Amino acid sequence: MEKLIEILEELNPDVDYNTVENLIDGRYLDSLKILSLIAEIEDEFDVEIPTVEIVPANFNSAKSMWALIERLKDDE
Amino acid sequence: MSYFNTGFAFFFVPLLAAVYNLIPRKTRPVLLLIFSLGFFFVISKFLIAFLFLSILSIYFIALKLNALDEKRDAILKTVEKGEKKEIKEKYKKYKRLFVALGIAINVSCLIAFKYLNFFGMNIYGLLNVFGADLKFKAFKFAAPIGISFYTLQALAYILDVYNGRVKADRNILKVALFLSFFPQIMEGPIVRYTDTAQALYSGEKIKYRDFCFGYQRVLYGFLKKFIIADRLNFLVNNVFDNYQSFSGTAISIGVIGYTVMLYMEFSGTMDVVIGIGEVFGIRIPENFRQPFFAKNISEFWTRWHISLGLWFKDFIFYPVSLSKVGKKITSSMRKKLGNQYGPLVGGSIALIAVWFLNGLWHGAGYTFLFYGLYQFFMILSGNLFEPLIKKICAKLHINRENIAYRVFQSVKMTLLVFVGELFFFAKTVPQGFGMLAKIFTSVKFSSAELLNLGMDKNDYLIVLIALIFVFAVGLLKEKNVNIREEISKKNIVVRWVIYYLLILSVVIFGAYGPGYLPVEPIYADF
Numbered sequence A: 001m002e003k004l005i006e007i008l009e010e011l012n013p014d015v016d017y018n019t020v021e022n023l024i025d026g027r028y029l030d031s032l033k034i035l036s037l038i039a040e041i042e043d044e045f046d047v048e049i050p051t052v053e054i055v056p057a058n059f060n061s062a063k064s065m066w067a068l069i070e071r072l073k074d075d076e
Numbered sequence B: 001m002s003y004f005n006t007g008f009a010f011f012f013v014p015l016l017a018a019v020y021n022l023i024p025r026k027t028r029p030v031l032l033l034i035f036s037l038g039f040f041f042v043i044s045k046f047l048i049a050f051l052f053l054s055i056l057s058i059y060f061i062a063l064k065l066n067a068l069d070e071k072r073d074a075i076l077k078t079v080e081k082g083e084k085k086e087i088k089e090k091y092k093k094y095k096r097l098f099v100a101l102g103i104a105i106n107v108s109c110l111i112a113f114k115y116l117n118f119f120g121m122n123i124y125g126l127l128n129v130f131g132a133d134l135k136f137k138a139f140k141f142a143a144p145i146g147i148s149f150y151t152l153q154a155l156a157y158i159l160d161v162y163n164g165r166v167k168a169d170r171n172i173l174k175v176a177l178f179l180s181f182f183p184q185i186m187e188g189p190i191v192r193y194t195d196t197a198q199a200l201y202s203g204e205k206i207k208y209r210d211f212c213f214g215y216q217r218v219l220y221g222f223l224k225k226f227i228i229a230d231r232l233n234f235l236v237n238n239v240f241d242n243y244q245s246f247s248g249t250a251i252s253i254g255v256i257g258y259t260v261m262l263y264m265e266f267s268g269t270m271d272v273v274i275g276i277g278e279v280f281g282i283r284i285p286e287n288f289r290q291p292f293f294a295k296n297i298s299e300f301w302t303r304w305h306i307s308l309g310l311w312f313k314d315f316i317f318y319p320v321s322l323s324k325v326g327k328k329i330t331s332s333m334r335k336k337l338g339n340q341y342g343p344l345v346g347g348s349i350a351l352i353a354v355w356f357l358n359g360l361w362h363g364a365g366y367t368f369l370f371y372g373l374y375q376f377f378m379i380l381s382g383n384l385f386e387p388l389i390k391k392i393c394a395k396l397h398i399n400r401e402n403i404a405y406r407v408f409q410s411v412k413m414t415l416l417v418f419v420g421e422l423f424f425f426a427k428t429v430p431q432g433f434g435m436l437a438k439i440f441t442s443v444k445f446s447s448a449e450l451l452n453l454g455m456d457k458n459d460y461l462i463v464l465i466a467l468i469f470v471f472a473v474g475l476l477k478e479k480n481v482n483i484r485e486e487i488s489k490k491n492i493v494v495r496w497v498i499y500y501l502l503i504l505s506v507v508i509f510g511a512y513g514p515g516y517l518p519v520e521p522i523y524a525d526f
Helices: A002-011 A031-045 A062-075 B006-022 B025-078 B081-114 B116-129 B147-163 B172-180 B193-202 B208-241 B248-279 B306-321 B324-362 B366-395 B403-425 B429-441 B457-478 B483-489 B492-509
Strands: none
Touching: A002 A031, A002 A062, A031 A062, A031 B306, A031 B324, B006 B025, B006 B208, B006 B248, B025 B081, B025 B147, B025 B172, B025 B193, B081 B116, B081 B147, B147 B172, B147 B193, B147 B306, B172 B193, B208 B248, B208 B457, B208 B483, B208 B492, B248 B403, B248 B429, B248 B457, B306 B324, B324 B366, B366 B403, B366 B429, B403 B429, B457 B483, B483 B492
């Protein structure tokens, strides 16, 4: 989780990722930032994020992203 | 036919609502379906065959996709771990085949009706360059109403089933009603199965509150269209048709007028559409969210025609940028250019695809393609310059969350939107450039000219006051104030005074009768 927050802070340092829960809906992360984020996550955690998973519910908070990563790891 | 037909909105829909409430719950969705198909038939007659074709194709293909999933899962349970991957791949291929068939059926209808002339003209033109002497004769036929909208909605359904987001529905009436629901059929919003299908088919009794809230929304749409859009229509067409004879200032007024008119007509239609949905207890997702409060063009497109933007994002942008090739480009470019600019390369390829198709979706013509590419360049340059602007602001100690800076951003963004809409409505791309050049080279101010464009002093004043009203409503919405909720808390006298004022203002200040040119439904033609 810490590593994930590190990645997020590199993308947009002006957000408190422990509390904000509308990263997508509040436009803290736009679609181009999502591309960077997905690349970073896939490299770092060795998972593959299918496009169907790219919905606001999975990316609105660091917590939900972490849940997604855990779930994808389990699937493999 | 338009949703702004008073007979439709204030007679047929309430009548339908009354009948809907009287009949047994199970039959209510059937009534909605019959009314929807009847509505389509009244406008497009026997072209309704294409709507049926679309419904049948997505219904059966979705079922087939689900059946393949079930078969695959059953087999997966019986085999060893090592074989699973191969089986998954095999079934993925089957599914792709069927989804491709669904796309082919629906897209080919769309192409046949909308793009045949455009492509034909270009192919003939190309052949003529190589010495052929061909004359192109354009086909003349009307397209089924709303084909651009329901085709995308149909595709979203089978793609969602393909991706496992939605389970295929066995009930064909439900699928048919989802695709043909009358308020949305002409101009969207393009909704997803999970948005409306359940509510559409539940047949719940109409609630008094939904009815009142719904009709408030309908009235607000009428206000936008009759008081503002219809008043501007003559002026806008006059300026665009005869721009050579006007000053740059007059052209600016025409261009601003067109953007305002388009916004009022389209978002007003959405108010009527969403309001009618609400009457029947259906929550149709919003298609506009105060677009002119956006900070930049990229954000503008998450607030204007939202459902189209989401469609392109889900089905073009991410699939392209996160395809195997897309990912390779992104990861290699990130190594070379870093995290800020690296993803921009792969992202841009996907964005070009999005905006090329977005332009083309609006219509077969070079002005639309140019408009799409213009949006792409604006979004791209916004991303390219962002780090630089950030640095400059930090150096000058400008707080970017400051209200003055936010207003500056919105004004800049709005000016860029005006230029885009200029090309959107211009007859040809050169005309667009001609008008743009004149705006900067022929700056003259003559009140006599402005009063001769098609609106008199009172018209300007009424448009201005109505726009201030719409702006105030937008500002409250932006601040998360639920206006209709607030109104409903007031006592009955205040409430009815508000309703009467709304109705009377449309009746008195609506621009109809001699001297005015009502706007035809703009998006119904796309």
